[in-house]
Amino acid sequence: MEDISKLRQYASILMQERKKLEGKILRAKPYIEGSLIKRFTRCGKPGCRCMEGKPHGPFWYLSRRIEGKTRYTYIPKDKAKEVKALTDSNKEIRKARAKIRKITERLDSVFDQIIESRLIEFTKGGGTDD
Numbered sequence: 651m652e653d654i655s656k657l658r659q660y661a662s663i664l665m666q667e668r669k670k671l672e673g674k675i676l677r678a679k680p681y682i683e684g685s686l687i688k689r690f691t692r693c694g695k696p697g698c699r700c701m702e703g704k705p706h707g708p709f710w711y712l713s714r715r716i717e718g719k720t721r722y723t724y725i726p727k728d729k730a731k732e733v734k735a736l737t738d739s740n741k742e743i744r745k746a747r748a749k750i751r752k753i754t755e756r757l758d759s760v761f762d763q764i765i766e767s768r769l770i771e772f773t774k775g776g777g778t779d780d
């Protein structure tokens with residue numbers, strides 16, 4: 651059995667961590683699903699710079715899984731930054747939620763240990779009821 655004060659300390663650290671993450675969920679920014687990716691292309695025209703190792707681009711796309719397939723949506727260059735912020739927001743939200751789940755699991759086990767350590771044996775005529 652672990653020392654109860656250590657368990658309490660550990661539990662309160664986890665609770666603080668979870669509270670911070672919960673705050674992130676409450677203040678979640680708008681988001682979109684998917685990832686922003688960039689691509690370079692070769693047009694194939696003879697004599698073009700792309701045929702000499704200088705491809706065209708970058709061109710920006712939003713990559714998303716839709717019904718099991720990866721779909722790419724072209725994103726104009728001037729929108730790329732905005733789309734990146736929206737996909738980053740999604741990743742942040744997902745990360746926070748995953749961490750909350752992990753911490754909750756850990757807390758559950760720490761709570762179990764705290765409660766178990768508080769259990770005393772009841773014996774008739776023993777020290778607990780006189």
Ligand SMILES: [Zn+2]
Pocket residue numbers: 692693694695698699700701706
């Ligand atoms: Zn070219």
